[in-house]
Amino acid sequence: MKLYDYILSPSCYKVRLMAALTGVTLDIRPVDFHPGAEHKGAELLALNPAGSIPIFVDGDLILTESSAILVYLAAKAAPEWLAVASAEEAARVQQWLSFSGRLTASLGGARLTEMLLRPGDIGALQAQGVLALRELEAGLVEQSLRGMRFLAANRLTVADIACFPYVALAPDGGVSLDPYPAIRLWSRALRGLDHFIEMPGIHRLHELKPEPHIEAGEA
Amino acid sequence: MRLSHGFVRGEALSCIYHGWSYAQAGNCLRIPAHPGLVPPETIRVATHVVEETDGVIWVAAGQPEGGPPRLDGLIPLRSLTAHADVAAIEAAAGVRASAEGVVDLAQSPGIIRLLLSAQTEGKTLIHVLIKGTADPTAGIAASRAAESLRRKAENLHTKGIAP
Amino acid sequence: MTMQAMIDEWYPVGLASELDQTGRATALMGEPIEVVCDENGDAKVTGSNGRVLPVRVRYGHVWSSLGAPKKELFPIPEADQPGRRFVDVGVVRVRCSPLRAIENFLDIAHFPFVHTDILGAEPHTEVQNYKVEIREDVDEVWATQVKFYQPQAAKSASGGITTEYMYRVPAPTCSVLYKTCPPRPSEWDVITLFVQPLAEDLCDVWPWMALFDDTTSLTDLIHFQQTIFLQDRSILENQIPRLLPLDPGMEIPTRADLTSVAYRRWLKRHNYTYGAQLVAQ
Ligand SMILES: N[C@H](CCC(=O)N[C@@H](CS)C(=O)NCC(=O)O)C(=O)O
Ligand SMILES: [Fe+2]
Numbered sequence: 001m002k003l004y005d006y007i008l009s010p011s012c013y014k015v016r017l018m019a020a021l022t023g024v025t026l027d028i029r030p031v032d033f034h035p036g037a038e039h040k041g042a043e044l045l046a047l048n049p050a051g052s053i054p055i056f057v058d059g060d061l062i063l064t065e066s067s068a069i070l071v072y073l074a075a076k077a078a079p080e081w082l083a084v085a086s087a088e089e090a091a092r093v094q095q096w097l098s099f100s101g102r103l104t105a106s107l108g109g110a111r112l113t114e115m116l117l118r119p120g121d122i123g124a125l126q127a128q129g130v131l132a133l134r135e136l137e138a139g140l141v142e143q144s145l146r147g148m149r150f151l152a153a154n155r156l157t158v159a160d161i162a163c164f165p166y167v168a169l170a171p172d173g174g175v176s177l178d179p180y181p182a183i184r185l186w187s188r189a190l191r192g193l194d195h196f197i198e199m200p201g202i203h204r205l206h207e208l209k210p211e212p213h214i215e216a217g218e219a
Numbered sequence: 220m221r222l223s224h225g226f227v228r229g230e231a232l233s234c235i236y237h238g239w240s241y242a243q244a245g246n247c248l249r250i251p252a253h254p255g256l257v258p259p260e261t262i263r264v265a266t267h268v269v270e271e272t273d274g275v276i277w278v279a280a281g282q283p284e285g286g287p288p289r290l291d292g293l294i295p296l297r298s299l300t301a302h303a304d305v306a307a308i309e310a311a312a313g314v315r316a317s318a319e320g321v322v323d324l325a326q327s328p329g330i331i332r333l334l335l336s337a338q339t340e341g342k343t344l345i346h347v348l349i350k351g352t353a354d355p356t357a358g359i360a361a362s363r364a365a366e367s368l369r370r371k372a373e374n375l376h377t378k379g380i381a382p
Numbered sequence: 383m384t385m386q387a388m389i390d391e392w393y394p395v396g397l398a399s400e401l402d403q404t405g406r407a408t409a410l411m412g413e414p415i416e417v418v419c420d421e422n423g424d425a426k427v428t429g430s431n432g433r434v435l436p437v438r439v440r441y442g443h444v445w446s447s448l449g450a451p452k453k454e455l456f457p458i459p460e461a462d463q464p465g466r467r468f469v470d471v472g473v474v475r476v477r478c479s480p481l482r483a484i485e486n487f488l489d490i491a492h493f494p495f496v497h498t499d500i501l502g503a504e505p506h507t508e509v510q511n512y513k514v515e516i517r518e519d520v521d522e523v524w525a526t527q528v529k530f531y532q533p534q535a536a537k538s539a540s541g542g543i544t545t546e547y548m549y550r551v552p553a554p555t556c557s558v559l560y561k562t563c564p565p566r567p568s569e570w571d572v573i574t575l576f577v578q579p580l581a582e583d584l585c586d587v588w589p590w591m592a593l594f595d596d597t598t599s600l601t602d603l604i605h606f607q608q609t610i611f612l613q614d615r616s617i618l619e620n621q622i623p624r625l626l627p628l629d630p631g632m633e634i635p636t637r638a639d640l641t642s643v644a645y646r647r648w649l650k651r652h653n654y655t656y657g658a659q660l661v662a663q
Contacts, residue, residue: 007605008612032601034608035397035472115615117475117586134299138366141297145358171616174477178223179300200612203235204498207226211240211249212505221620236617238495238507251507252491252638262634 001026003069004044004055006033010108010165011066012054013199018070018161020197022078034116067097070158083157092152096139096159102132103166110173111166122174129175133183136163140182149189156193164190169201222264275334275346288319293332293348296361301343301369303376305335308343311372324364331361333368341376345369387653389449391553392436392456394576394588396444397470401425409580410448411656417444442470442590443576456522456552460572460592469600471589471607478618479657480555480579481626481649483587486614487557487575488549488641490530496613499533503542506531509638516648523551523648525641536571537598537606539564551645554654555579566594573607582657583624587611625659 074081106128113120247258277287405418493502555577560570
């Protein structure tokens with residue numbers, strides 16, 4: 001299973017994170033997205049004419065939508081992450097998978113504009129990002145009232161992984177997460193998982209490890 | 220660096236940047252770059268009086284004379300930020316806030332109570348509390364009512380209609 | 383803030399490899415500028431009123447100045463050394479003071495907390511004494527014998543090593559760091575941070591490297607450095623106050639911060655105050 005990957009891409013990080021959490025080993029092929037724009041070059045366009053990453057290849061199968069890749073990894077390695085036991089949960093998973101595309105367009109767009117100098121209407125992108133965050137916050141509040149800790153169920157599903165990266169990296173695009181306590185709690189729960197991996201912009205939760213006892217001169 | 224990005228181990232709050240940790244009294248406990256050093260008393264962060272009652276965390280600006288208001292029988296539901304000032308929220312709710320910033324939602328008096336706290340840049344922090352049991356259906360309805368109120372207040376605020 | 387002293391300095395304004403005839407609209411210290419490739423294939427930089435600005439193409443980047451530089455662009459002798467690989471890491475915009483971006487680059491004490499398990503890790507947090515000086519002959523800030531334990535010091539490192547660093551500040555918004563080179567212990571890897579000040583609290587950062595590493599792919603080298611810098615970015619955007627305080631009193635330095643102390647003193651001495659605040663606010 002080969003992943004055409006960029007270390008700063010939240011969409012690629014979804015796949016790396018899902019693989020890490022479910023114990024899947026990926027064959028990582030780094031893509032020089034910035035500054036090289038390798039994803040717009042002949043080799044990668046042949047795999048994905050849309051010119052985006054991630055690109056995921058497993059034998060004959062080529063996937064270029066991160067949600068589809070998450071579903072594939074889950075179906076192969078951790079079917080319980082699909083939450084298809086009830087109609088409601090299955091539908092909620094789909095609801096948030098589709099919604100995640102809006103996060104990419106809004107918060108992801110703001111991040112590319114603010115950070116990597118992509119042309120874009122930063123005010124509009126940030127405003128759309130705020131609307132999306134409010135929707136997610138309300139969704140998480142309602143889930144918690146239903147006794148559910150995660151977006152689609154009382155367990156992690158692919159929906160959480162699809163939404164987490166662009167949300168956690170919203171500040172990279174100049175959108176603060178301070179107004180969203182439910183999102184921050186949810187984000188913390190994810191960051192505290194066994195086998196969780198970070199990407200640049202998401203810091204280690206140092207509180208998960210006890211304070212080390214060190215003597216001067218020992219370093 | 221903002222300490223809100225930091226981490227809490229035991230009773231100490233540490234900064235994410237260099238790991239300096241602070242005790243509840245604000246004094247610096249540890250500077251990881253110099254493990255052998257006892258941080259001087261002069262290194263400290265500002266502290267504020269904090270109290271938790273009825274599921275709400277209160278922070279005092281300065282030295283308060285008494286404790287925070289009691290919210291008997293109310294259950295905190297959620298907090299949300301409106302890009303609208305208190306006046307716009309009052310206009311949207313159709314009621315004036317009390318001196319403490321309390322608004323009872325007109326459509327269901329006594330059931331949903333809002334605590335309003337003015338922020339910078341014309342924003343308002345709204346804490347939503349509900350009366351009685353935290354029945355999921357009532358909670359979800361109250362959460363949605365608060366969202367609707369925010370939408371209305373923000374519309375008034377942008378249009379400059381609020382008094 | 384005064385712009386005068388810093389106006390005569392050289393700043394990076396683009397990647398040499400990305401020069402084209404369409405041009406790149408950017409800014410220098412609040413003034414819109416344009417960077418293009420002219421008919422002869424040379425880099426050309428123009429200011430807001432169409433005036434032609436000084437230009438150099440060096441270290442993978444195009445350099446310019448709003449004023450009249452009194453000195454040539456600072457030397458990096460390693461840039462001409464055979465066997466090195468030169469890596470354009472690409473631009474990253476940061477909402478911070480250009481001086482804060484440099485100061486952060488000079489700091490090692492944050493490694494265990496911000497670059498966890500790469501450039502540092504608890505419990506190896508101690509910063510041992512090192513040497514700092516302002517070299518009057520070249521008018522540069524230098525820190526030497528800086529040592530730190532690093533879990534993964536470079537893409538080419540396998541496992542933890544104690545790395546030695548030397549830091550150099552040859553210009554107010556540029557720093558060059560020399561670092562233990564895992565595949566070639568007799569040489570130093572060169573990692574630079576070239577900062578383009580757009581405004582006092584906004585900058586475009588252009589990291590660049592000259593490394594001895596024949597095995598790692600170019601993309602991996604870029605990704606390693608981008609990883610490090612993007613970990614710093616969220617810190618830089620949350621520093622308070624936004625401008626770098628040059629007067630003592632606002633921020634408390636320890637022995638670990640001697641490079642920063644010297645850098646601030648050197649900035650103040652030269653009136654390099656674009657992006658700085660003088661009086662505690
Ligand atoms: N195909 C979608 C979108 C992924 C996406 O937007 N990827 C970004 C990188 S994070 C990209 O490749 N953008 C192309 C570009 O900006 O040139 C997905 O997999 O979720
Ligand atoms: Fe750093």
